[in-house]
Amino acid sequence: MDVLIIGGGGLVGQKLARKLVERGELRGKPIDSLVLADVFNPPAVSADFPVESTTCDITDAASVANAITEKTSVIYLLAAIVSGQAEAELELGYSINMMGAWNVLERVRELGTRPILVFTSSIAVYGGEVPDPIHDHSFLNPQTSYGAQKAIGELLLNDYSRKGFVDGRGFRLPTISVRPGKPNAAASGFMSSIFREPLNGQEAICPVDRDFPHFYLSPRKCIENLVKGAELDAADLGQNRCMMMPGRMWTIGQMIDAMNKVAGPEPAKLIRFEDQPEIQAIVKGWRFDLRPEKAVKLGLEADESFEDNIRYYLEDDRPGA
Amino acid sequence: MDVLIIGGGGLVGQKLARKLVERGELRGKPIDSLVLADVFNPPAVSADFPVESTTCDITDAASVANAITEKTSVIYLLAAIVSGQAEAELELGYSINMMGAWNVLERVRELGTRPILVFTSSIAVYGGEVPDPIHDHSFLNPQTSYGAQKAIGELLLNDYSRKGFVDGRGFRLPTISVRPGKPNAAASGFMSSIFREPLNGQEAICPVDRDFPHFYLSPRKCIENLVKGAELDAADLGQNRCMMMPGRMWTIGQMIDAMNKVAGPEPAKLIRFEDQPEIQAIVKGWRFDLRPEKAVKLGLEADESFEDNIRYYLEDDRPGA
Numbered sequence: 291m292d293v294l295i296i297g298g299g300g301l302v303g304q305k306l307a308r309k310l311v312e313r314g315e316l317r318g319k320p321i322d323s324l325v326l327a328d329v330f331n332p333p334a335v336s337a338d339f340p341v342e343s344t345t346c347d348i349t350d351a352a353s354v355a356n357a358i359t360e361k362t363s364v365i366y367l368l369a370a371i372v373s374g375q376a377e378a379e380l381e382l383g384y385s386i387n388m389m390g391a392w393n394v395l396e397r398v399r400e401l402g403t404r405p406i407l408v409f410t411s412s413i414a415v416y417g418g419e420v421p422d423p424i425h426d427h428s429f430l431n432p433q434t435s436y437g438a439q440k441a442i443g444e445l446l447l448n449d450y451s452r453k454g455f456v457d458g459r460g461f462r463l464p465t466i467s468v469r470p471g472k473p474n475a476a477a478s479g480f481m482s483s484i485f486r487e488p489l490n491g492q493e494a495i496c497p498v499d500r501d502f503p504h505f506y507l508s509p510r511k512c513i514e515n516l517v518k519g520a521e522l523d524a525a526d527l528g529q530n531r532c533m534m535m536p537g538r539m540w541t542i543g544q545m546i547d548a549m550n551k552v553a554g555p556e557p558a559k560l561i562r563f564e565d566q567p568e569i570q571a572i573v574k575g576w577r578f579d580l581r582p583e584k585a586v587k588l589g590l591e592a593d594e595s596f597e598d599n600i601r602y603y604l605e606d607d608r609p610g611a
Numbered sequence: 612m613d614v615l616i617i618g619g620g621g622l623v624g625q626k627l628a629r630k631l632v633e634r635g636e637l638r639g640k641p642i643d644s645l646v647l648a649d650v651f652n653p654p655a656v657s658a659d660f661p662v663e664s665t666t667c668d669i670t671d672a673a674s675v676a677n678a679i680t681e682k683t684s685v686i687y688l689l690a691a692i693v694s695g696q697a698e699a700e701l702e703l704g705y706s707i708n709m710m711g712a713w714n715v716l717e718r719v720r721e722l723g724t725r726p727i728l729v730f731t732s733s734i735a736v737y738g739g740e741v742p743d744p745i746h747d748h749s750f751l752n753p754q755t756s757y758g759a760q761k762a763i764g765e766l767l768l769n770d771y772s773r774k775g776f777v778d779g780r781g782f783r784l785p786t787i788s789v790r791p792g793k794p795n796a797a798a799s800g801f802m803s804s805i806f807r808e809p810l811n812g813q814e815a816i817c818p819v820d821r822d823f824p825h826f827y828l829s830p831r832k833c834i835e836n837l838v839k840g841a842e843l844d845a846a847d848l849g850q851n852r853c854m855m856m857p858g859r860m861w862t863i864g865q866m867i868d869a870m871n872k873v874a875g876p877e878p879a880k881l882i883r884f885e886d887q888p889e890i891q892a893i894v895k896g897w898r899f900d901l902r903p904e905k906a907v908k909l910g911l912e913a914d915e916s917f918e919d920n921i922r923y924y925l926e927d928d929r930p931g932a
Contacts, residue, residue: 445766
């Protein structure tokens with residue numbers, strides 16, 4: 291297998307690369323090579339097989355043609371402009387999230403090699419007046435440009451798969467927590483930082499109440515699901531190749547209780563609750579009552595409890611872990 | 612009101628133009644001008660106000676900029692590559708149905724004039740394993756490239772409306788019957804020709820059984836709904852500006868009975884039943900159990916019975932009518 295990760299420099303791309311290196315195989319076959327492509331040259335990952343880092347601008351068809359070659363057998367398309375930036379910079383969001391996906395699919399059509407393409411969509415495709423709970427056959431009514439662009443990517447992936455140009459699989463990622471790294475300005479940033487910073491001995495602000503519910507998945511389970519996603523049998527996907535990735539709904543209070551159980555009561559004392567109406571206005575519009583029946587049936591998994599999410603952060607990501 | 616019909620040379624565009632001329636007003640204001648734009652110069656329509664015919668290639672941003680000007684207050688975007696051709700010519704379908712819609716929306720964003728945009732989607736957005744009946748909040752899982760492109764157009768329309776660049780309204784058209792004109796090669800062609808040809812004294816072939824069900828609307832009601840669609844209050848549209856246009860489900864047998872009631876028993880004798888497996892393979896995948904609750908609530912209408920569809924053809928479209 292010759293694997294390409296577009297967006298190979300990001301959090302998920304790097305973790306996925308390390309997981310593939312650790313496994314050494316995909317779909318029952320040895321991995322012969324791995325290419326990490328991103329707008330910047332992604333950090334190298336060492337392996338028993340050749341790993342290459344390369345730059346790729348998915349808005350540019352020629353750049354995409356350089357990254358995807360005749361020998362590419364599995365593509366992960368993780369690259370995207372994130373929610374806040376796509377909302378602020380409309381053209382940039384459409385050119386990367388919509389046209390970028392289309393460029394990848396057109397390149398694959400041109401090659402005629404029908405690779406596997408794993409596409410990361412997002413639960414941001416859900417919204418509007420669609421009744422809860424959200425099932426596999428609920429209408430996608432995104433309320434952000436990012437969500438609209440991801441929903442368009444899904445339609446493209448399905449159509450190019452139906453036509454036989456690609457063997458596509460799309461997964462709507464839950465909010466990933468606990469994300470490693472530095473705090474960022476994303477509206478969802480607190481959903482990781484209120485655990486990560488206290489676990490690292492630093493203070494963090496929670497801008498919503500303890501009873502705020504949302505839908506979460508750990509980075510570790512996300513990566514495992516992305517590997518399984520490439521390994522699913524196309525025949526099991528049916529007429530819609532995109533689905534929710536499993537996750538679980540927790541309130542902030544439940545998540546803090548989980549942290550207390552795993553790490554003792556000290557970290558939670560570093561969380562300061564401070565209403566932030568502008569953040570609440572965004573995150574309270576998000577959907578959380580999601581039922582990923584199809585993905586669960588296909589063997590993808592959520593974390594058992596948020597205690598797992600905390601443990602995985604400590605094991606995988608805490609500085610010095 | 613300065614109205615532009617993109618696709619003004621087609622069946623729906625021409626009928627809509629004549630309806631607007633007859634009304635002379637839209638949204639309670641006089642129509643000051645009407646522009647009919649299409650890939651060919653559309654036939655002229657005479658009116659008390661200026662009517663202009665112009666060519667417009669929606670795949671070309673400069674051509675779109677010529678057609679949509681600062682004074683354009685209502686745009687009908689009817690232009691599309693139809694189902695069969697979009698399936699056969701993938702690039703053409705995406706460039707007109709997807710990129711064309713995006714070019715129109717980008718032009719409007721550039722102008723900053725926030726016109727009303729009425730977009731014709733299609734019930735071809737429905738398909739896959741989505742359970743019957745199809746409601747307003749059912750998942751769109753198109754099984755044709757045409758359907759995928761229309762679903763993408765809807766996502767774009769919703770996003771650009773949400774961002775305030777346009778006041779968009781999208782309507783998923785049922786199969787239009789009885790369509791005037793010559794027989795064509797569309798898989799749905801027989802759904803009009805088995806009435807039109809016999810009513811004109813000619814033989815027609817029906818490739819499916821009498822119990823084949825589908826979802827229909829007359830051209831007359833379609834035009835009335837497109838006018839109402841422009842007149843709806845944006846506040847009533849909620850967070851999804853696209854909806855099914857009302858129609859009714861009939862079997863071939865029910866439709867023939869309706870023709871017998873309106874036109875006597877002679878025309879139906881000219882229908883020859885002849886199984887055509889290749890046509891059946893396409894049309895039997897189409898969805899017909901559709902519940903257009905939102906559009907009905909907003910005042911859009913289906914035909915009362917298929918007798919109306921027959922009568923409207925005789926009154927509006929039969930040669931010499």
